[in-house]
Amino acid sequence: MTDFTPKDPDFKDRVVENFALQTLMKTLGAQLVDIQPGKCEIVMAKRDDLCQQHGFLHAGITTTLADTAAGYAAFSLMPKGAEVLSTEFKINLLNPAEGKRFSARAEVLKPGRTLTVVRSDVWAEDETGQQTMIATMLASMICLLPR
Amino acid sequence: MTDFTPKDPDFKDRVVENFALQTLMKTLGAQLVDIQPGKCEIVMAKRDDLCQQHGFLHAGITTTLADTAAGYAAFSLMPKGAEVLSTEFKINLLNPAEGKRFSARAEVLKPGRTLTVVRSDVWAEDETGQQTMIATMLASMICLLPR
Amino acid sequence: MTDFTPKDPDFKDRVVENFALQTLMKTLGAQLVDIQPGKCEIVMAKRDDLCQQHGFLHAGITTTLADTAAGYAAFSLMPKGAEVLSTEFKINLLNPAEGKRFSARAEVLKPGRTLTVVRSDVWAEDETGQQTMIATMLASMICLLPR
Amino acid sequence: MTDFTPKDPDFKDRVVENFALQTLMKTLGAQLVDIQPGKCEIVMAKRDDLCQQHGFLHAGITTTLADTAAGYAAFSLMPKGAEVLSTEFKINLLNPAEGKRFSARAEVLKPGRTLTVVRSDVWAEDETGQQTMIATMLASMICLLPR
Secondary structure (H helix, E strand, O other), X not given: OXXXXXXXXXXXXXXXXXXXXXXXXHHHOOEEEEEEOOEEEEEEEOOHHHEOXXXXXXXXXXXXXXXXXXXXXXXXXXXXXXXXXXXXXXXXXXXXXXXXXXXXEEEEEEOOOOEEEEEEEEEEEOOOXXXXXXXXXXXXXXXXXXX | OOOOOOXXXXXXXXXHHHHXXXXXXXXXXXXXXXXXXXXXXXXXXXXXXXXXXXXXXXXXXXXXXXXXXXXXXXXXXXXXXXXXXXXXXXXXXXXXXXXXXXXXXEEEEEOOOOEEEEEEEEEEEOOOOOEEEEEEEEEEEEEEOOO | OOOOOOOOOOHHHHHHHHXXXXXXXXXXXXXXXXXXXXXXXXXXXXXXXXXXXXXXXXXXXXXXXXXXXHHHHHHOOOXXXXXXXXXXXXXXXXXXXXXXXXXXXXXXXXXXXXXXXEEEEEEEEOOOOOEEEEEEEEEEEEEEOOO | OOOOOOXXXXXXXXXXXHHHOOHHHHHHOOEEEEEEOOEEEEEEXXXXXXXXXXXXXXXXXXXXXXXXXXHHHHHOXXXXXXXXXXXXXXXXXXOOOOOOEEEEEEEEEEXXXXXXXXXXXXXXXXXXXXXXXXXXXXXEEEEEXXX
């Protein structure tokens, strides 16, 4: 939608380091596969121990992927020394979360000094490589700077 | 807020059985501790492998607890044979998710033949037993009946 | 995003008739300017009697436009005889609602037999014709059929 | 839920003055009927020119009332000189917006230096005085201070 100029030229390193601090990402086996100014993609393989009652990926895990990608899409545009936190998000679940691999792709809609609004969609990929959008999120990320 | 009359007198058994099918709940060590008509509580101990970058519980896990409690609060009022799915939810994160134990407490605001709207709050409990509300969710749950 | 096939070939007439029943649209001077399968655009001129405390368009009116466009985007794909109602929506306000003309553009993300999920963005146009996105909405629309 | 101490002892005057600046409130015939620290109520009589296609109050107007009450509930706790803006909100529409009078009642859930989270419910009152909750909103309000 828009090209964003990062305030910190080392934003990629900063995102990679920060992602490595999230113990949940390791627990889920989630990986950061792309980070660009205002954009982020995170992928995770299907796992049978992360499901809801029908054997689909639990909506909470779909949300976790979307939220994390949204956070780093926002974080990529924040200045060095900033911290990022989710203040709120809303997700619509569009299709059953079935597939062998899930991918959350986030894109900043509006960067801000304090709040950054991000859209984050989650896609499921089946055995044949076909992808279906299973969820869409709107999230607000806050930038916290040391005072 | 309101007293609800369950359509299925065996709603508790149905919820307990359904909860046991959610492999994610076992993975998280989450437990169903209360189920009443239109109400549900789920608790989970803090775990270091479910955190975000500051060592707080990841917002995705806070959301998972809130969503699951909301789903069963709605499911408790649905007829025998029904399936429940989250169609959407929105969560505001109010305070850092720090504590030794987390509790999601959901309450139906409006039951419906098709859609049930649920509020679900998440509380953190510290070492001294003091509780702080860390998040509040509004969720829509859909009732699917075999045709 | 997707091409949608309307179930009712007379969907345009149905939308136009339905829009004319919304007395609020007349009160606001809002106009239906485009209706396609799964898409809708509504425009309104700036008015000084619809503002918040800083003289910008009130967020409630921005929301009204977004919601109405979302409703008709969904309605365009519903069968003859259906009624449409908003069940919930979430809006992020991205920029000050200043301009001489506002346009809400909605697009169905996922049509469904019961629920249809719609994205609806609101744009402000200034004196020079430049457009700025001021808000983005995710909405759930329900299809009600006579039983 | 909580008792809040206002930072500005003249918060009521400040809210009343600010409300009077919202031209939309005059256009709708909406009135500020109660303002307490962290709480606000706004009422409006049913009007036939603010309806959707079934003759119910338009969801956009229900939202306008909820948003405005939420904004002033937050504003009541902000320091002198602050400005308040809605950054986002989500509303679930629970029951048809029919009645002779509508009332939005907002309550701060979490005040913050920058963001304040507010719950705002809308009630419809019928001819007999009976009230029904027709909508519930979660909103984020931002505090802007002159730099």
